[in-house]
Amino acid sequence: MPSRPSSSQSGGSSSHSSSKAVADRYEPETSLRAALFGEILLCRDRLTLERVVVKTVDLQLASRHTSRAQELVQEDVQLEVEGLSRVRALGGHPNVIRLHKCFVARGALHLVLDYCEGGDLLDACVQRRRPRVDRNEGLSSRSRTRRVNSSRVDSSSGRRSCSDDSCGRPRGEDVVGVGGGGARATAAVGSGGPRPEDDVHDDGNGPFLSGVDGSTRLQEAVAHAFLVDVLSGLRFLHAHGIAHRDVSLENILLRNGSAVIADFGLCVPELSDLSSSPLSSLGRRRPADALCCDAAVGKDYYMAPEIVAREAYDPRRADIWATGIAFFILLTSSPPFERADPSDAGFRYVAKRGVKAVFAAWGLERDVSEGMQNLLERMLCVDPDERITMAEIWQHPVLKRPRSRAESIGGCT
Template sequence: MDKYVNRRLLAPALFGEVLLCTDAMTRRDVVVKAMDLDRAAAHATTDGLPVHEDIAMEKRVYTQMQLHGGHANILQLLACFEADGRDHFVLEYASRGDLFSQLRTQQRFRALEARAYFHNITAGLAFLHDHGFAHGDLSLENVVLTADNTCKLMDFGLAAARANGPRTIAVGKYFYMAPEVFLGKPYDAATADMWSLGMLLLIMLTGLPPFGKANCTDPVFVAYQTHGIRTILKGWKVLQYCSDDAIDLIERLLVEDPAKRFCMQQVLSHPFLARPKSPPSPTQDRIKKRVRVQNFFRRLFRGKRGGSSLDLLANSQWH
């Protein structure tokens, strides 16, 4: 660590800590992710809890992305080294922090802002998929913002090499995990990423996840299976924050059958990414329709939220 001046702790990490440092030679601000090698080898957190994160996979993804020329929407690995029983990743510093922190401040993103962020995220994820990897843990917490408002994907410890075939372990954060991930059967990790992409867009626009988990144990997800995402958003009274193009794309990503879910190429050519549109104002017809489902959702959701939607996100469970 002699080359880097430790300025402050940014956040704890599963196997150690994330530090804001200054490169002593270049005076550039960087992030140093320091991870205990013994904990990482044992796949256990600093508190001794078992985890699936793999720092060797994370290093492999960062390195492979660099070998392919890097991408403006994927965080850059600047250096890596071992010292004092720790593995260190030196990463570029995104000064505005992660998207979840931004969303928590703003409650939800404006339509054009969400569209711009989504464009960045999709471009980075497409590059990742094209070069052989699925993210496995796509979420607001794993996207950071630079000073010029560019989104960059990070945290690839749960990534999967696509050449390895279907995955069986359930990984990610409950709010973003695709239905097939919960089933304990082999699934395609890149296709599961597409569900997470849809959830990410929905949460950016509305400020809340529509259900706790995409599984039959969640009553709101069961209602979604019957009534669709538009009805759920009407029940939460947030449909008005989404343009028709945004809702159409979300509906095509949040498809329970992986074989019928939008693929990356379909997302990239969708009208939502082709041109900006402001969210529609509520019309009398929309208001009347919303009133008709209010009683149903009042009964269904009574006692389910238990605090703000963003508090639910902050306390979401990890695998």
């Protein structure tokens, strides 16, 4: 990664004096939280008077893929800048985070992003089951524990840290600490997933369920509104050759009642640049339009089975899988399994019986419409070649429904 972005990336501020002028334009109001490579600041744009988020990046840490806690991470700041710059050049999209400017000042890279006052979708929903956090007190100990547990990076397993974008609520420091990688949704939302040690028997009873916590489930109408938003943003990205590769509840922010896709540190900014590793060498049919990656990236709960299996994969299809997992969690308060691997009992159950069987086994078949269950089952098809495509998603009856208004997260049941 270059130590300094080009002038096109930095909004034309290539000299020290112009960079300082841009930096002086943004008046810090408060520190929202620590970031992997620096800090997230809530600032006021002195010219427009609007609030923005300025994400500071220590370029030395970023170039070594090393967090402030001296842990290896997968996020690539150059990928983030390239992806967000492409989105901006394409005119942007209301459901994709907007990069206002990118500049270097005081020895750090600064990304000026939209301020999303609602925070991320996971925290906004979890907020319903715990006392409201004082904006000046940071996170409750429970939430900090979830954040720590969601942040472990294991370079051998491809795990990574939690979201590092423009969330709106002040939080405790993002620490790369103990625990498994990825979104610890069961710690934060519920613990309804199957236990890893449980075998799956074909007795019709479904996977082991320790109890779905209904206090954090979203009503389907609200989840549907956010699903429309996310799929709209993804359709825009995929249509312009950008794959996200890290869709998760932590990376879906809320702004003015709409969902916004954020955190592009693992994106593929130019799908046409991917080397096409033949899937035929892996014994699988290669779709005519396949564009292949082979890097195992993302959060454990959200990683598609082809990524977990270390196969070459189409990142667009992996995005669809991850989106399906995210909205399954919103509708049930629990992920269906911990990892899309045959060693996981819950995954074996889903692979054998389908997602609709999980809704039935968990007693939620009447809480989630048949259409939504069908859509999620097709998004979570284990075989990526048979998984529903983005074009097919937008022809599904669920996407034909009018989008409900979702100005707040008050749809938590």
